[in-house]
Amino acid sequence: MPRWLAAGREVAPLNATPPALVICVKDLQQELKTRESFTAAFFFALLVQLVFSFAFDFQSLGLGFQDVGAGVLWITLTFSSILSLQNSFVIEREKNCLAALALCPCDPSSVFLGKFLANLIFVLAVQAFVLPISALFFGYDLAAVALPLSLVVVVNAAGFSALGTLFAAISVRTRRSELLLPLLLFPAATPVVIWGVKATRLCLAGRGLEAYEYLVGLSACFGAIFAVAGVLLFDYVLEE
Amino acid sequence: MERLDPMLRTIELVLFPVVAVLMVACLYCIFCVVPNEVTMGAVQRIFYFHVPSAWVAFLGFFVVFVASTLYLTTRQLVWDTLAHAAAELGVLFCAIVLLSGPIWARPAWGTWWTWEARLTTTLVLELVFVAYLVLRSQAESRDQAARLAAVVGIVGFLDVPLIYFSVKLWRGHHPIVFKSGGGEGLEPAMLKTFMLCMFTFTLFFSLLLALRFRLGLLQEDLAEIKDREMSPGA
Numbered sequence: 001m002p003r004w005l006a007a008g009r010e011v012a013p014l015n016a017t018p019p020a021l022v023i024c025v026k027d028l029q030q031e032l033k034t035r036e037s038f039t040a041a042f043f044f045a046l047l048v049q050l051v052f053s054f055a056f057d058f059q060s061l062g063l064g065f066q067d068v069g070a071g072v073l074w075i076t077l078t079f080s081s082i083l084s085l086q087n088s089f090v091i092e093r094e095k096n097c098l099a100a101l102a103l104c105p106c107d108p109s110s111v112f113l114g115k116f117l118a119n120l121i122f123v124l125a126v127q128a129f130v131l132p133i134s135a136l137f138f139g140y141d142l143a144a145v146a147l148p149l150s151l152v153v154v155v156n157a158a159g160f161s162a163l164g165t166l167f168a169a170i171s172v173r174t175r176r177s178e179l180l181l182p183l184l185l186f187p188a189a190t191p192v193v194i195w196g197v198k199a200t201r202l203c204l205a206g207r208g209l210e211a212y213e214y215l216v217g218l219s220a221c222f223g224a225i226f227a228v229a230g231v232l233l234f235d236y237v238l239e240e
Numbered sequence: 241m242e243r244l245d246p247m248l249r250t251i252e253l254v255l256f257p258v259v260a261v262l263m264v265a266c267l268y269c270i271f272c273v274v275p276n277e278v279t280m281g282a283v284q285r286i287f288y289f290h291v292p293s294a295w296v297a298f299l300g301f302f303v304v305f306v307a308s309t310l311y312l313t314t315r316q317l318v319w320d321t322l323a324h325a326a327a328e329l330g331v332l333f334c335a336i337v338l339l340s341g342p343i344w345a346r347p348a349w350g351t352w353w354t355w356e357a358r359l360t361t362t363l364v365l366e367l368v369f370v371a372y373l374v375l376r377s378q379a380e381s382r383d384q385a386a387r388l389a390a391v392v393g394i395v396g397f398l399d400v401p402l403i404y405f406s407v408k409l410w411r412g413h414h415p416i417v418f419k420s421g422g423g424e425g426l427e428p429a430m431l432k433t434f435m436l437c438m439f440t441f442t443l444f445f446s447l448l449l450a451l452r453f454r455l456g457l458l459q460e461d462l463a464e465i466k467d468r469e470m471s472p473g474a
Contacts, residue, residue, distance in 0.1 A: 166395065170388045174378035183374060184392065187367035188399050191406035198410065215409075222402060229398060233391045236312055 019106035023114025027088060028121065037087040038126065045080040045130045049137060058138060065140030070200035072138075074193055076130060077157065081123045082182055085164040088119055089172035098172070102238045112234035116165040116227065123157045140204075148203050155216050156196035159223035160189055166230040169237045195219045244318065248454040255447040262440040269433040277430075286344040288433055292441035293336040294362065299445060300330030301369065301397055308393035311386060320386035321460065323393055325452035327372055329445060334366040357408040364403050368396045382463070 031037055052072050056063065065072075092098045101111050131153075135142035142149070164185055171180040199215040270288045277284035303326035311319035341359065342352040353359065372392050379385030 163395070166391070170375070170391060173380070173384060173388060174375060175380060176378050180371070180375060180378055183371040184368075187364045187371065188396060190364050191399070191402040194406045194410045218406070218409075225398065225402070226395070229395055233312075233394065236387050236391055239387060 019104065019110040020113035020117065023101075023104075023111055024117040024121070027115065027118035030091065031118075031122065037084050037122065040087075041080040041083045041122075041126045042129055044083055045076045045126060046133065048076045048079055049130075049134055053137065065135065065138035066201075066204040066206075069134070069138065069140065069204045070197045072134060073131070073153075073200055074197050076134070077123065077127060077153070077196075078160065078186070078189070078193060080126055080130070081119075081157070081160060081164060082185065084122050084126070085119055085161070085168040085185075086172075086178060086181055088115055088122075088165070089168045090177065093172060098238075099240060102240060108235040108238045109231040111238060112165060112169075112230045113227075115169070116162055116230065119165050119168075120158055120161045123161055124154065127153055127157070145203055145206065148209055149200065151209075152196065152199045152203055152212070152216060155223065156192050156199070156219045159192040159219050159226065160196075162223050162226040162230055163189055163192075166226065166233065166237070169234065173237070192219055192222050195222070244457060245454065248450045248457075251450045252447060252454070255443055255450070259440065259444050259447050262436070262443065266433070266437050266440050269429075269436060274429050274433050275427060281347070283344055283347045286340050288437045289441075290337060290340045290344065291434070292437045293333045293340065295438060296441050296445040297330050297333035297337060297362075297365075298400075299442070300326045300333060300449075301365065301400070303449070304330060304369070304372075304393045305397035308390035308397075311390045312394075317382070317386060317460065318457070320390065321456040322449075322453055323390065324376060325449055325456050327369055327389075327393065328452060329448055331366060331369050331373060333445070334362060334369070337362055338366060357404065357410075360407045360410075361400075361404045364407070365400060368399065372396060382460075 049072060052068075052075070056068060058064075058068065089098070092101060102108070104111060131149075132142060164181075167184045167188070168181055171177040171184060174180055195215045195218050199212040199219070202212040202215075266288065270285050274285070274288075276282055304323045307319045307323035307326060311317075311323060341362075345354065346352050372389060375392055376385050376389050379388060
């Protein structure tokens with residue numbers, strides 16, 4: 001190892017990685033060890049699809065995935081995300097880890113960013129499994145629209161997770177956190193769900209990116225607004 | 241608190257008779273002065289209460305936003321009490337909008353409800369602030385309720401234009417009830433009555449806000465006294 005690099009390591013062993021990344025990696029490692037949250041979210045997503053196929057009876061009604069896929073996808077995504085968002089703070093409540101997080105020698109906004117990043121990766125990981133399975137269930141050629149669809153899902157999931165992370169941190173502080181998070185998050189996340197469904201529908205119908213790029217842009221703005229709001233307000237949420 | 245209480249009492253004493261007289265005047269104008277609307281008929285008169293309620297509900301949510309911001313910057317619980325009072329009134333008037341709307345829509349549009357931008361936004365907004373009130377009731381302590389509710393109050397208000405814009409993109413246009421500028425415009429008696437109703441409802445809201453605010457302050461005093469009696473040594 002070159003001398004200057006070694007010297008640098010001695011001076012700043014911890015400060016080298018941003019604290020947000022440390023928190024994100026911590027969450028992901030914990031999830032990799034237990035796989036609690038992933039298993040629950042994944043099977044829950046599958047169950048939602050099962051209920052869908054009973055509820056709408058696609059085959060006898062002759063509905064294709066391009067007709068209903070956008071709706072199926074977004075209901076699955078929002079419902080299963082609620083589980084993981086909830087869990088990302090409920091695990092911190094045990095043994096009062098929330099207090100430890102609040103005492104971290106870093107800016108509270110780093111805790112928000114770390115949690116947000118971990119939640120986003122998590123939601124996307126679940127979708128990476130659920131989407132192909134749903135395409136299989138409903139007989140749809142996903143490969144043709146895989147790239148634009150991933151863009152739509154990533155941008156909208158980011159918006160949903162930004163607001164969701166802030167609200168999950170709020171609801172975990174209350175007596176009935178499971179009850180409160182969907183109540184808070186679903187109405188407030190209406191814009192991102194509407195834009196997401198609309199963009200996904202156009203995408204599944206095989207339209208070009210120019211048909212829905214404004215929707216993706218709007219969702220990106222939504223994500224940016226609430227990520228900034230989270231960074232600015234998280235201090236008050238974390239406070240004891 | 242010592243300074244606020246007499247001030248709020250004065251506001252109430254002044255506003256109560258004014259609002260009472262104006263409200264009777266409004267009802268008189270609505271039912272006896274304004275002519276029937278040509279296409280919609282008598283049911284259009286609901287609008288003299290419907291639109292002012294909507295305006296007052298939005299005003300309430302704006303007060304929540306301002307009071308929440310002030311609470312987070314000053315950390316004085318008075319602001320939180322004000323935000324709580326305004327949120328309750330906002331939810332109340334929003335409910336009036338959501339109830340009076342369908343009564344008008346049924347004869348005018350032929351349907352109780354339609355998924356249209358303004359209707360949907362009002363409904364979503366009502367749900368956001370109902371969640372705000374539930375959050376307050378679920379918090380573990382007074383300070384925590386204030387802090388968490390303030391964050392939701394701010395985020396909820398930031399969300400309003402986004403929700404409206406998104407729903408507008410999702411669903412088409414709202415039939416314009418009061419034309420703004422151009423065309424025939426509004427019958428002068430209608431416009432005057434409408435303005436009177438807007439003014440009266442704004443005062444009515446202020447009166448209710450003052451009452452609810454003072455009630456909140458009294459509740460806090462009571463809680464403090466109870467606390468003191470529970471722990472006499474402290």
